[in-house]
Amino acid sequence: MSTFIRPVTIVLLQLCLVVAVVTDSTASATPLRKVVIGVDGGTESIRACCFDAETGAVLGKPCASPYTTFHPQPSWAEQDTQDWWDGMGKAVRGAVASLKETSSNEDFAILSICVDTTCCTVVALDKDKQPLRDNRCILWMDARSAPQTKEIMETCRGDPALNVNCGGEGPISAEWFIPKALWIRQNEPHVWDRAETICEYQDYINYKLTGELCACTCNAATRWHWDGEAALYESSPDQPYPGRPLSLYRKLGIPELAKIVPQKVVPMGGLVGHLSNEASEHLNLPAGIPVAQGGPDAFVGMIGLGCIHPGQLCLITGSSHLHCVVSSLPSNAPGIWGAYKGAPLPGLSFAEGGQSSTGSIIRWARNILGQADLEYKYLDAEADQISPGCDGLIALETFQGSRTPVTDPLARGALVGLTLSHTRAHIWRALMEAVAFGTRGCLEGLQMAGHPCHEIIIAGGATRSSTWLQMHADVTGKPVVVCEFSDAPLLGCAILASVNAGVQTSIEDAVQRMVRQAKRIEPSQEAMKTYDELYKVYSALSEATRPIVHAIASIRGGEIPASNEEPGIEARKNSSPPIISPSLLACDWSKIGEEVRRCMDAGAVRLHVDIFDGVFLDSPLALTFGPQMVAAIRRCSQEAILDLHMCVERPARYIGPMKEAGGTTFIFQWESVLREDNPIKEALLIAASVRDHGMECGISINPSTMVEDIFPLLNSGLVAIVDVLSVEPGFGGQSFQDVAVEKIEKLLRFRERRDSPLEFKILVDGGINTETAGLSKRADILVAGTYLFQHNSMSDGIKELISSCTDDTEV
Numbered sequence: 001m002s003t004f005i006r007p008v009t010i011v012l013l014q015l016c017l018v019v020a021v022v023t024d025s026t027a028s029a030t031p032l033r034k035v036v037i038g039v040d041g042g043t044e045s046i047r048a049c050c051f052d053a054e055t056g057a058v059l060g061k062p063c064a065s066p067y068t069t070f071h072p073q074p075s076w077a078e079q080d081t082q083d084w085w086d087g088m089g090k091a092v093r094g095a096v097a098s099l100k101e102t103s104s105n106e107d108f109a110i111l112s113i114c115v116d117t118t119c120c121t122v123v124a125l126d127k128d129k130q131p132l133r134d135n136r137c138i139l140w141m142d143a144r145s146a147p148q149t150k151e152i153m154e155t156c157r158g159d160p161a162l163n164v165n166c167g168g169e170g171p172i173s174a175e176w177f178i179p180k181a182l183w184i185r186q187n188e189p190h191v192w193d194r195a196e197t198i199c200e201y202q203d204y205i206n207y208k209l210t211g212e213l214c215a216c217t218c219n220a221a222t223r224w225h226w227d228g229e230a231a232l233y234e235s236s237p238d239q240p241y242p243g244r245p246l247s248l249y250r251k252l253g254i255p256e257l258a259k260i261v262p263q264k265v266v267p268m269g270g271l272v273g274h275l276s277n278e279a280s281e282h283l284n285l286p287a288g289i290p291v292a293q294g295g296p297d298a299f300v301g302m303i304g305l306g307c308i309h310p311g312q313l314c315l316i317t318g319s320s321h322l323h324c325v326v327s328s329l330p331s332n333a334p335g336i337w338g339a340y341k342g343a344p345l346p347g348l349s350f351a352e353g354g355q356s357s358t359g360s361i362i363r364w365a366r367n368i369l370g371q372a373d374l375e376y377k378y379l380d381a382e383a384d385q386i387s388p389g390c391d392g393l394i395a396l397e398t399f400q401g402s403r404t405p406v407t408d409p410l411a412r413g414a415l416v417g418l419t420l421s422h423t424r425a426h427i428w429r430a431l432m433e434a435v436a437f438g439t440r441g442c443l444e445g446l447q448m449a450g451h452p453c454h455e456i457i458i459a460g461g462a463t464r465s466s467t468w469l470q471m472h473a474d475v476t477g478k479p480v481v482v483c484e485f486s487d488a489p490l491l492g493c494a495i496l497a498s499v500n501a502g503v504q505t506s507i508e509d510a511v512q513r514m515v516r517q518a519k520r521i522e523p524s525q526e527a528m529k530t531y532d533e534l535y536k537v538y539s540a541l542s543e544a545t546r547p548i549v550h551a552i553a554s555i556r557g558g559e560i561p562a563s564n565e566e567p568g569i570e571a572r573k574n575s576s577p578p579i580i581s582p583s584l585l586a587c588d589w590s591k592i593g594e595e596v597r598r599c600m601d602a603g604a605v606r607l608h609v610d611i612f613d614g615v616f617l618d619s620p621l622a623l624t625f626g627p628q629m630v631a632a633i634r635r636c637s638q639e640a641i642l643d644l645h646m647c648v649e650r651p652a653r654y655i656g657p658m659k660e661a662g663g664t665t666f667i668f669q670w671e672s673v674l675r676e677d678n679p680i681k682e683a684l685l686i687a688a689s690v691r692d693h694g695m696e697c698g699i700s701i702n703p704s705t706m707v708e709d710i711f712p713l714l715n716s717g718l719v720a721i722v723d724v725l726s727v728e729p730g731f732g733g734q735s736f737q738d739v740a741v742e743k744i745e746k747l748l749r750f751r752e753r754r755d756s757p758l759e760f761k762i763l764v765d766g767g768i769n770t771e772t773a774g775l776s777k778r779a780d781i782l783v784a785g786t787y788l789f790q791h792n793s794m795s796d797g798i799k800e801l802i803s804s805c806t807d808d809t810e811v
Contacts, residue, residue, distance in 0.1 A: 033108040034503050035059060035099065037092060037285075038493030040297060041117035041201060043069070043141070044579070044802075045603040046084060047795075048091035049487075050099040051494035053111055053503040056514025060102045062490065062795065063094030064603035065639070069139060075146075077139035081123060081131045084201065085208055085282070088115075090639075092283045094601070112290045112501035113275070113283075114493040115209070119296035120223050121201040122180045124191050129207060132191050137201065138180050145179035148186070152179060155252060161225040161245035163332040164340060166407060177224040178248070178257075185254050198260050202294060209291045210273030214264035218295035221343040224261075228342020229330075231265045266293040267346045268300065269496040269507055292500035297489045299324070299344045303496065304488030305457045306515035308345060308507060313443070313453035315472075317460035318803040319360040319774075321435070323353040323442050325453045333449035335405035345507065351451045353442035354403040358435045359461050361399050361413065363771050363804065365431050369424050380467040382425035383432065388474070388530045390426045393417045394537055395434035396545065405445025406542075412549040416541060432468055433531075436475035437538040443476055457481045459488060461770075461803065474527035475535065484516040486796060491515065577805035578773075578782045580798045581606040581643065581763070584633070585624065586785030592629070595789070596636040602794035606641040608765070608783045609633065611658075612729075613648040627654075627661040634662030643667060643721070645700060645765070647729050652686050659693040666690045667698030667723050667763075670710055680712050687718035696720035700765070703728065707743040711750060719760050722747055726776070727766030736767030741775050748778060770804040777805035 034053040039046065049062040065087035070078045092113075099108070118140045124132040131137070138144070149172040153162075162168045172179065177200070185192045200219055207213045220243070221228025231243030241258045243265075249255045266272055272291045280287035294300055298316065302324060307314040313325040330341040330349040338351035366374065399413035415430065443453060456478050462468050463482050473480040485491050495510045504510035582604050587595035599607060612624045625633075634642060643665040644658055651668040658666060668686055676682040683699065690697035698721035699710055713719060724747070726740035744762055751758045761780040768776065768784040776782055784801060791797035 031107075033059075033103065033106055034498075034501075035108045035110045036494050036497035036501060036503070037095060037110060037113040038490040038497065039088060039092065039113065039115040039294075040487075040489045040493065041084060041088075041115060041205060042297060042603075043118055043139070044605070046087040046091050047490065047603060048088070048095040049490045049494075050095050050110075051491070051498075051514075053494070053498040053501060054513065056485070056491060056494060056516070058485070059108075060095060060098030060100075061601055062487070063091045063098060063601055064795075065090040065094075066603055066605035068605075070136070073144070075143040077142040078136040079121070079139055080135050081137055081204060082135050084205060088205065089282045089284075092285065096284065110285060110289060111503060112292055112497040113209070113285070114269075114292035114294045114497035114500070115202070115205055116294040116297045116300035116489050116493050117201040117205060119200070119202075119219055119298070120175050120177050120180065122177065122184075123199055123201065123204045124184060124195040125197040125199065125204070126194050127196040129197065129213065131204070132194055133188070138184075140175050142180070143174040145183040146174040148179040148182040149174050149176075152182070152248075152252065156248055159245070159248050159251065161248045164222075164225065164338050166336065166404075167332045167334040169334050169407075171407075175223075177219075178245075178252070181257055182252055182254060195260055197262065198257065199262050202296075203262050206272045206291060206293070209275060209279045211276050212264070212273035213262050214266045214272060214293075215262040216293055216295045217265055217267040217346065218299050218343045220265065221340040222296065222299065222338070228267075228340060229346065231342065232267065232346065235263075267342070268293050268295040268303070268344060269499050271500055290500050292493075292497045294493055294496060295344065298322075299350075300492035300496070301459070301488035302326075302344050302350075302492070303507065303511065304485070304490065304492030304494075304515065305459060305483050306511045307457045308348070308511055310348070311452060311454040313446075313456050313478075315439070315456050315458045315462075317359060317458060317462035319358070319363075319806060321355040321358045321439060321442070323439070323446065324350050325353075325443075325446050325451045326350045327451040329450045331450040335407065335445045336449050336451070337404070339449075339451060351446055351449060353405065353446050355397065355435065355438045355442060356401050356403050357397060357399040357413070358438070359804075360774070361397055361431055361435070363774055364399070365428060367771060367775075369427070376465060379425070379428045380465055382423075383429035384467055386425050386429045388433070388527055389534050390417075390430045390433065391422065392419070393422055393426050393430045394534065394541060395427075395430040396538070396542055397431065397434040397438050398542070404442050405448075408546065410550050410553045411542075411546065412552075414541065414545055432471055433475070433534070434538070436468075436471045436531075437535055439472060440476045440535060441539070441542075443478075453478060455479055455481060457483065459483070459486065461800065469521050470524070473521045473523040475531045477523050477528050479523065480521040482518045482521075484518040486793075577802045578764075578777060578779050579605055580788075580801050581608045581781050581783045582788050582794070582798075583608040583610065583765075583783050583785030585610045586789040588789075592633065593636045596633055596640070598794050599788075600637050600640060602798055604640070604794075604798065606643055606781065607633070607637070608643050608645060608785075609663075610645045610729075611648060611654070615649045627657040630658060630661035630663055641665065643698065643763075645698075645723060646672075647700075648672065652689060655686070655689050655693050655695075659695055663695055665696040665698050665721060666693075667700050667721060669729070670699050670701045670705060670713075683710075683713050684716055684718065687713070687716065691718060698723055698763070700725060700729075701743075703737045703739055707746050714750065714758060714760060717758065721761045721763050721781070723763045723765050724779070725765050726768075726772070736769075736772040736775070738775070740764055744776060744779050768801065770800050773801045774804045 036053045039048045045064045045066040047064040050059040067083035120140045122138045153170045217228040220226035225245045227243040233242035270293045277287045302314045310328040316322040327349045330339045339349040396414040398411040401409040402411040498504045582599045641664045644663045646668045673679045673682040687697040700723035763781040764776040764779045765783040769787045788797045
């Protein structure tokens with residue numbers, strides 16, 4: 001059977017042109033498998049996956065293509081729009097290639113494609129629809145427009161469009177669309193004057209696919225201050241811009257924004273257009289297949305979790321909790337975000353609540369109790385032996401302030417009722433209960449605003465703790481559902497594409513057929529009675545401590561930062577999380593090609609390759625890769641950045657061979673030059689030679705080495721990476737050494753203190769897991785080996801590490 005793909009027929013299906021793409025099916029009686037492609041344009045990479053359009057089954061493997069985030073100034077974040085398009089081509093072609101490999105014995109038809117993206121990633125286009133600003137977007141996490149958010153609240157307070165921001169009380173996030181557009185108008189007038197269109201990543205990528213420029217109602221309703229329902233009305237002379245916040249635009253002095261945002265509006269799951277000839281060639285898909293409207297990644301994920309009916313609440317867990325409840329009422333109120341009309345889907349609304357510190361305080365507790373290496377399941381097992389209420393111990397989880405239903409950035413955590421008889425199990429359980437109590441408070445705030453829920457669909461880190469899942473059910477009195485497929489945004493895109501292609505009759509039917517529950521946890525009636533009484537105590541404690549923590553914050557020298565940074569250290573707020581670099585030292589060397597592809601498919605950008613010569617570490621077991629193996633790794637991936645960590649004697653002699661083998665970065669050990677008469681001079685010669693060979697140079701230091709020893713070398717500007725070893729070099733599986741955290745801070749201060757700051761990256765190497773990643777999050781790159789390669793899913797492992805480095809859910 002031939003394995004190439006070619007178009008063989010065109011059919012009209014529910015008024016949508018569908019080009020069926022099949023393998024050569026000569027003499028085949030196998031039914032045609034209907035396939036759709038979901039694409040997730042995330043912060044660090046763009047990923048694609050093929051799905052069975054009828055069942056939602058994953059076909060082949062997801063394929064990812066990474067891209068770079070640039071930080072031209074503190075709190076700024078930008079990406080190159082061309083990287084999105086190039087990456088999408090690689091991801092889709094890779095996903096289809098994987099589909100062909102796994103479906104070589106059956107015929108298939110690719111019927112539709114759908115893309116979700118990050119939300120509020122803003123792009124300015126000229127009259128030819130070409131990106132301005134040197135192809136750079138303003139990324140969702142960029143916070144340069146913080147002054148504009150204050151201006152909006154001061155100038156426009158009372159405007160109906162601001163009601164989605166806690167009933168008009170605010171605040172407005174600098175991540176949102178209008179503050180960013182206002183920043184461009186005020187700071188880049190040359191861009192504003194040339195801009196024919198101001199839009200989002202979502203709109204731009206769909207334009208590249210179809211030649212049709214349109215906005216998504218979900219983006220517009222949730223982050224543009226639009227009325228998502230009214231935005232779908234036909235324009236008229238009396239109402240040329242339906243659903244747009246025209247009064248808000250006028251008050252801000254940007255009435256022209258109504259004209260330069262996309263005029264066409266399409267809801268999630270609607271038809272954007274058909275794949276153009278140019279896009280067809282780029283993606284290696286046939287021209288003419290329908291492109292379904294996606295939306296913001298988090299909210300397309302609601303579709304992938306089956307959270308589409310009024311009364312269902314999507315609870316996204318990680319370092320923090322995000323609560324999104326679907327509602328039939330578009331009512332606003334203080335203490336909630338939303339409700340957003342016409343989102344996530346037409347005819348619906350949803351509202352948001354949130355807790356600032358949830359998973360983060362659980363990690364804190366494990367570390368503070370001196371059990372950083374102890375698995376959560378053992379602490380959960382101990383907590384299971386403690387009765388609800390923890391024998392008189394109760395906690396507040398508001399370590400980093402309170403988001404909703406009471407917005408109080410000065411709120412702080414507490415443990416009240418401690419006695420000498422309490423154990424770590426009591427403390428552990430009390431903190432878990434506090435998070436669940438806070439979730440109940442958020443649900444009650446949403447209910448008071450007219451948005452009740454009867455079911456919680458949960459995703460993220462909390463799903464790994466059966467104790468915590470049951471606790472959420474018992475405290476809230478709501479059943480808790482965990483879905484089978486964890487990559488909700490990709491599945492959400494597949495659902496929308498399957499409906500658009502006509503395979504499924506509606507999004508409701510598609511969810512019923514394509515989303516499967518893994519388990520459903522019902523609340524215990526007996527535990528509910530106990531927790532009802534305890535919740536009253538929790539609520540009273542929250543009120544009672546508020547004046548106390550406010551008084552503490554007002555005392556000079558007693559203010560505690562609201563972020564989760566260490567006191568006395570300037571928080572690196574609104575910056576991107578570190579890049580996760582898998583260490584091939586921990587992989588299965590017998591199938592190195594498969595392991596490299598596994599890393600790249602999971603979205604890895606860099607691969608860490610440890611080169612030990614058996615001499616520097618004086619151990620015959622510390623002997624790993626040479627140039628030939630590096631060349632083999634390079635053949636497995638042309639895109640990967642290969643960071644070669646050279647734990648070798650006389651590192652200079654390896655520079656040429658490693659360059660020829662395909663190395664990107666040559667990182668040598670500072671300790672390898674200490675026997676020289678002038679170590680700094682020898683290190684400078686090595687760094688200059690590395691540069692002359694066309695590689696970046698890095699320097700690595702052992703845990704016992706003082707970081708100040710290498711400052712003269714860093715001042716030369718020849719060093720691109722500092723590898724802070726958090727374990728002893730040589731072998732994987734070691735425990736993280738906390739001395740690395742202090743070194744990160746010293747390097748950050750050294751890097752920024754000069755008039756012309758240095759540009760080296762800080763890499764932390766060794767013992768990285770979901771707890772130690774959080775300790776190292778101010779670094780630029782984290783190297784993880786054992787944790788990633790022993791994980792059931794490399795992609796999930798990378799996401800978990802990234803999640804542990806961030807406090808907020810990306811929406």
